[in-house]
Amino acid sequence: MDAEDYRLRDFLTRTAQPYEWREAGSPEAEQFLEQLGLRDATLPVLVDGDDVYMEASVEKIAVAWGGLQPPKRTHYDFVVIGAGPAGLAAAVYAASDGLSTMVADRDVPGGQASYTAMIENFFGFPDGIGGAELARLAGRQAERFGAELVLLRGVKGSRMKDHDQPVELILDDGSEVTASVVLAAPGMEWRRLDVEGIDELLGHGVYYGAGRSEAAQCAGQGVVIVGAGNSAGQAVLNFGNATARVTMLVRGDRLEKSMSKYLIDRIREHPLIDVHLETQLTAVHPNGDSVAAATFADSSGKSETRAVDGVFLCIGGRPHTDWCSREHVLTDRAGYILTGQDLLRDGKLPDCWPLDRDPLPLETSRVGVFAAGDVRHGSTKRVAAAVGEGSMVASLVFSRLAELGVAL
Numbered sequence: 001m002d003a004e005d006y007r008l009r010d011f012l013t014r015t016a017q018p019y020e021w022r023e024a025g026s027p028e029a030e031q032f033l034e035q036l037g038l039r040d041a042t043l044p045v046l047v048d049g050d051d052v053y054m055e056a057s058v059e060k061i062a063v064a065w066g067g068l069q070p071p072k073r074t075h076y077d078f079v080v081i082g083a084g085p086a087g088l089a090a091a092v093y094a095a096s097d098g099l100s101t102m103v104a105d106r107d108v109p110g111g112q113a114s115y116t117a118m119i120e121n122f123f124g125f126p127d128g129i130g131g132a133e134l135a136r137l138a139g140r141q142a143e144r145f146g147a148e149l150v151l152l153r154g155v156k157g158s159r160m161k162d163h164d165q166p167v168e169l170i171l172d173d174g175s176e177v178t179a180s181v182v183l184a185a186p187g188m189e190w191r192r193l194d195v196e197g198i199d200e201l202l203g204h205g206v207y208y209g210a211g212r213s214e215a216a217q218c219a220g221q222g223v224v225i226v227g228a229g230n231s232a233g234q235a236v237l238n239f240g241n242a243t244a245r246v247t248m249l250v251r252g253d254r255l256e257k258s259m260s261k262y263l264i265d266r267i268r269e270h271p272l273i274d275v276h277l278e279t280q281l282t283a284v285h286p287n288g289d290s291v292a293a294a295t296f297a298d299s300s301g302k303s304e305t306r307a308v309d310g311v312f313l314c315i316g317g318r319p320h321t322d323w324c325s326r327e328h329v330l331t332d333r334a335g336y337i338l339t340g341q342d343l344l345r346d347g348k349l350p351d352c353w354p355l356d357r358d359p360l361p362l363e364t365s366r367v368g369v370f371a372a373g374d375v376r377h378g379s380t381k382r383v384a385a386a387v388g389e390g391s392m393v394a395s396l397v398f399s400r401l402a403e404l405g406v407a408l
């Protein structure tokens with residue numbers, strides 16, 4: 001399939017639009033075009049009720065459906081960067097509390113969650129909910145409360161002058177808006193593992209990242225954790241301490257290359273943690289809808305398959321922070337944004353912090369710029385956690401606005 005055609009289909013899926021896809025050249029497609037008198041039309045053709053779009057593209061359809069609007073104002077109380085779960089939750093609560101709120105996303109809403117066919121561990125949905133559907137509903141809710149969603153138009157840069165001045169944000173099309181308070185919720189991209197069976201089992205026992213809550217749920221079960229950084233080390237200990245039997249797979253020949261010594265010491269002493277160095281995951285196997293086993297191989301090619309209840313891929317990723325300068329918004333070494341008490345070094349705030357008060361929870365080193373969700377250092381990398389943090393920022397915005405003397 002042509003890359004642009006794939007992008008269009010992906011757009012329809014991730015915006016939770018019900019659709020039927022007919023492959024060009026197939027008898028069904030030929031017959032369909034014939035019936036519409038469109039045999040010579042330039043493909044792809046998108047038929048939406050009585051409307052027909054030839055040479056359809058994401059941008060063409062987004063415009064036709066009323067999207068791709070520029071921001072309506074030049075200044076907002078609150079601008080959110082990223083319409084993933086964290087950003088949408090913040091927008092729902094901020095807008096419902098009466099703040100002028102804009103959310104910009106360089107893609108469609110939903111973030112990573114929109115790639116998930118079924119989120120099974122989100123509060124209130126015992127039978128699970130599709131990630132794209134959750135995003136569609138959250139986006140609608142935010143708009144109903146008056147938030148403006150500016151889509152397919154990301155934030156490409158920023159200017160942060162004095163701390164009591166609005167933050168200036170530059171959008172992909174060059175237009176600019178200012179905001180009294182900003183939430184950075186642009187998420188991250190996981191480094192992907194190209195291993196047989198993973199994509200089919202994502203969300204069904206196979207996960208990128210590993211939260212404490214999952215560790216608690218895996219008590220007495222067998223799990224595989226892939227990775228050798230500090231987050232993998234912390235995850236391994238969380239699972240082991242929750243009495244899961246942990247198989248840790250490490251590609252390198254030593255943990256010391258990438259993990260802190262205190263974690264390594266604890267891992268070595270732990271009776272439930274089995275570390276395999278120079279070993280790679282080669283396949284995950286289902287039983288029905290869920291993961292049932294994992295196969296891994298060492299450097300000599302010797303492979304083993306173990307029954308498992310969960311596979312957690314803690315192999316790191318890239319947080320989306322290109323739009324801000326590290327001089328104002330401090331990050332950890334991997335690029336995740338530091339907030340609140342994580343900004344303290346030896347009990348001291350960074351030199352760039354200008355106020356007498358400490359940063360608020362989830363506030364970055366730039367006063368009035370908050371961070372929530374996966375982009376934040378120490379975040380849980382789950383939908384519910386992102387939603388919780390986004391919602392929390394929506395109320396913290398008021399403290400900052402009061403400090404600025406903004407009348408609401």
Ligand SMILES: Cc1cc2nc3c(=O)[nH]c(=O)nc-3n(C[C@H](O)[C@H](O)[C@H](O)COP(=O)(O)OP(=O)(O)OC[C@H]3O[C@@H](n4cnc5c(N)ncnc54)[C@H](O)[C@@H]3O)c2cc1C
Binds near residue numbers: 154383
């Ligand atoms: C395949 C997969 C399956 C998953 N399954 C589950 C699951 O079952 N349960 C669960 O709890 N979690 C799951 N997760 C994790 C969960 O999706 C994330 O933890 C959650 O989406 C994080 O939300 P977020 O809002 O912080 O960031 P994201 O979801 O990453 O959203 C960030 C948004 O910001 C946008 N953005 C980035 N840069 C910019 C910019 N410069 N300007 C404007 N916009 C920008 C992106 O386009 C994106 O829409 C899964 C993740 C993946 C990848």
